[in-house]
Amino acid sequence: MAKTPKYIEHDMFRMPMGFSTEAYRSALNYSATAEDIFVCSYPKCGTTWLQNIVYLILNGGVPLGPDMRLPTVFPHLEEVGLQVCEKLPTPRLIKTHLPFFVTPWHLEARYFYIARNPFDCVVSFFHHTCGFPQHYDFLDGEFNEFFECFISGKVDFGDYFDNLIPWYNQRDKSNVFFITYESMISDSRAAIKKIGKFLETDATKLDKTIDQVVRYSSFESMQKYQTRWASPRIDAVSPFIRKGVVGDWKNYFSHDQAYRLLDKFLNKIQGTSIDKLWPDIVASVRHYS
Ligand code: PPS
Numbered sequence: 074m075a076k077t078p079k080y081i082e083h084d085m086f087r088m089p090m091g092f093s094t095e096a097y098r099s100a101l102n103y104s105a106t107a108e109d110i111f112v113c114s115y116p117k118c119g120t121t122w123l124q125n126i127v128y129l130i131l132n133g134g135v136p137l138g139p140d141m142r143l144p145t146v147f148p149h150l151e152e153v154g155l156q157v158c159e160k161l162p163t164p165r166l167i168k169t170h171l172p173f174f175v176t177p178w179h180l181e182a183r184y185f186y187i188a189r190n191p192f193d194c195v196v197s198f199f200h201h202t203c204g205f206p207q208h209y210d211f212l213d214g215e216f217n218e219f220f221e222c223f224i225s226g227k228v229d230f231g232d233y234f235d236n237l238i239p240w241y242n243q244r245d246k247s248n249v250f251f252i253t254y255e256s257m258i259s260d261s262r263a264a265i266k267k268i269g270k271f272l273e274t275d276a277t278k279l280d281k282t283i284d285q286v287v288r289y290s291s292f293e294s295m296q297k298y299q300t301r302w303a304s305p306r307i308d309a310v311s312p313f314i315r316k317g318v319v320g321d322w323k324n325y326f327s328h329d330q331a332y333r334l335l336d337k338f339l340n341k342i343q344g345t346s347i348d349k350l351w352p353d354i355v356a357s358v359r360h361y362s
Contacts, residue, residue: 076211076218080209097151108163112127118254128147130265136289149170183271192326196321234342299312334358
């Protein structure tokens with residue numbers, strides 16, 4: 074029989090096994106403050122990369138030390154719960170995969186949202202789901218099985234589009250910064266400058282440290298220090314910083330899968346301008362054989 078990933082459910086919201094109900098429920102009651110900086114996303118869309126950039130900019134280009142972990146200084150709200158986040162120094166740096174409507178909101182808090190095309194997202198999510206057996210029990214899982222879970226929205230943190238669309242609709246708010254993984258890949262320095270501006274970092278100061286921010290947030294640098302990005306209590310069997318490219322989906326998708334996901338994409342994004350985020354995606358699927 075085909076193997077599917079296992080999850081736990083909190084109030085009909087799927088989460089990785091091991092994430093506690095108490096932490097999840099308390100996360101929903103976290104009171105955001107004016108100084109908070111959130112990095113929000115659907116899983117596998119470049120969250121860790123953006124978190125590291127924010128951390129580096131605020132830390133003057135100095136990277137995490139060898140004994141430090143990103144999840145300690147920039148914790149995942151619904152994984153650790155409210156109390157851990159309340160104890161963070163100001164500004165509190167908080168990661169979340171919660172949908173917009175339940176993300177703790179403050180008019181003056183700052184919210185980054187990073188989006189990635191769903192085709193590459195599902196591939197990365199597949200590797201992640203195989204790579205954390207204690208969370209999903211999907212060690213030797215197959216892409217085809219995971220694809221079905223993803224396209225029906227039955228994966229942890231819910232349906233990709235239910236996360237993306239409401240956040241996309243907030244993109245013009247002054248306290249929201251919306252960016253795509255693909256734009257960061259095509260020009261990370263330009264992205265870092267914009268991120269710095271949103272963080273109100275003095276431009277002259279950022280000019281002095283930007284080379285270090287670029288260097289320590291590069292794929293090569295982040296791949297070298299894998300243990301810094303994952304929580305210490307987790308043993309991954311595959312690397313967290315895996316491939317870092319655009320278009321890897323073509324190494325996994327069948328023709329049928331590509332068309333089915335494109336169909337869902339086009340249906341879901343009707344009435345939005347989300348297609349402009351990834352202008353080549355429709356053509357590349359239509360030419361995919
Ligand atoms: S998680 O578990 O939801 O927090 O994962 P997330 O960090 O959102 O996404 C992981 C993917 O981001 C890639 N990544 C990077 N790409 C380019 N440059 C840098 N510096 C970088 N850091 C992380 C990571 O490799 C995962 O994508 P895939 O496609 O699996 O490589």
